[in-house]
Amino acid sequence: MSSQTARTGRAVRITAPGELEVVEVDVAAPAPGNVLVEVAWCGICGSDREVFGGTRPAEFVRYPVVPGHEWSGTVVEVGDGVPAELVGRGTVGQGIRTSSTAPASVAGDTAAWPQEYEETGFTLPGGWAQYLELPARYLHLLPEGADLRSAAGIEPAACVAEAVLLADLTVGSRVAVIGAGALGLLATQLLKGAGAEVTVVHHNTSREELARRCGAAHYVLSDEAEGAGLLGTFDAVVEAAGVPGIARLATRLGRPGGRVVLTGIPANDADDLSSLELVSRQVHVMTVFGAPTRAWAYAVRAFALGILDPSVIVTHEFPLEQAGAALEELGRRSGALKVLLRP
Incomplete structure (x- = not known):
């Protein structure tokens, strides 16, 4: 009272x-x-x-x-x-x-x-x-x-916790996180805690040390992802960059039948997602806007356990x-x- x-x-x-x-x-x-x-x-x-x-x-x-x-x-x-x-x-x-x-x-x-x-x-x-x-x-x-x-920092972590839940991982899943900003790095911590092998994809090298501290096993520049033979290799992809064109890279990184979760909202929404690529490769695309209660609970538990x-x-x-x-x-x-x- x-x-x-x-x-x-x-x-x-x-x-x-x-x-x-x-x-x-x-x-x-x-x-x-x-x-x-x-x-x-x-x-x-x-x-x-x-x-x-x-x-x-x-x-x-x-x-x-x-x-x-x-x-x-x-x-x-x-x-x-x-x-x-x-x-x-x-x-x-x-x-x-x-x-x-x-x-x-x-x-x-x-x-x-x-x-x-x-x-x-x-x-x-x-x-x-x-x-x-x-x-x-x-x-x-x-x-x-x-x-x-x-x-x-639990609120932004809850948003990417929903992405982790939608990605439907198992221990040892290969997961790419696109973007090494706040959301991408928090997602990396949660994915590492879930037992995934995480590759962070970012546009420059400035965040590599911090990404590895957050649990990234690999760090790749976004404009080198294709040449590195990474297209079509990941069980799941979490996009946390929110820049134009990045959704197409996210879907191309996913393996056939893999899951792609988009969290960013580009200021200029002029992406060139290909229906042909999505359908022929059976990529499952999902999105996150905010965080439902289950994602908050997940993030708070991870915080309490020291994973986050x-x-x-x-x-x-x-x-x-x-x-x-x-x-x-x-x-x-x-x-x-x-x-x-x-x-």
């Missing part, structure tokens, strides 16, 4: 594309069924830059908005109907809202998601703030003493008041991989 504690806190608000402000806001007690989380860390991803730049499709953002969907924190207050023992627990939480009549989507069935899109940090207040309120049913509790800085360690991809940290500078740093593409804000 809520203690009705009066609070204020700072938050970063994007009022319109290109317009950002740090504001002091009143923090209400959580509504029935909800919790109030004190945010410890919140990551910045490419979609947050789209919100700031005004390039995110209109149906996936609503201004003004407090961004931030990659957060971790501690429950500090609960609303009516929520167990009081949640107070003090470290947690992360799902962002995409599901139908109130189908809260779990445990089997990964996104049909339970409503047609009208709602998500923390895009259409609803997010984690670029000291406090965040959300329904308790979206929480994923962390082990006692968990590293909340590292846990801020998002802290290794953190390159920069900024206080909440420097959110604008943090966005600029990520946009420079000069080595920033995962940028965190600390309220």
Whole structure:
């Protein structure tokens, strides 16, 4: 039951594309069924830059908005109907809202998601703030003493965890991960943990050492993949690059009957996927947008077991008041991989 504690806190608000402000806001007690989380860390991803730049499709953002969907924190207050023992627990939480009549989507069935899109940090207040309120049913509790800085990376890991689940691996499966950005490296950790032999395919050599640290057995440049005799050799391919043309490379790397999972959304969707190639080689193509409950559970379990360690991809940290500078740093593409804000 809520203690009705009066609070204020700072938050970063994007009022319109290109317009950002740090504001002091009143923090209400959580509504029935909800919790109030004190945010410890919140990551910045490419979609947050789209919100700031005004390039995110209109149906996936609503201004003004407090961004931030990659957060971790501690429950500090609960609303009516929520167990009081949640107070003090470290947690992360799902962002995409599901139908109130189908809260779990445990089997990964996104049909339970409503047609009208709602998500923390895009259409609803997010984690670029000291406090965040959300329904308790979206929480994923962390082990006692968990590293909340590292846990801020569980949300992107959950997205690629769904790709790992769709890839339907067995121990020893040969898997290619295209892209050595944050998503690709987190996918590499999860795939290694699942017993796969992972080859990371990237456009330059700058991430090779980190990719191998994350569990890659091999590292190949994307423009050399064909000459290296890799086309048609992988049991599964996880695409995490999101650049034009990369989906075709992903499908060509998969063996006949193999599985290809696409997670990236190119800014210019002018890919040249060949129906002839897909049908004649019986490549199974699947996609991931967000993460259902089963993927969150998978990522949290991997984190608790030490298989998943998002802290290794953190390159920069900024206080909440420097959110604008943090966005600029990520946009420079000069080595920033995962940028965190600390309220």
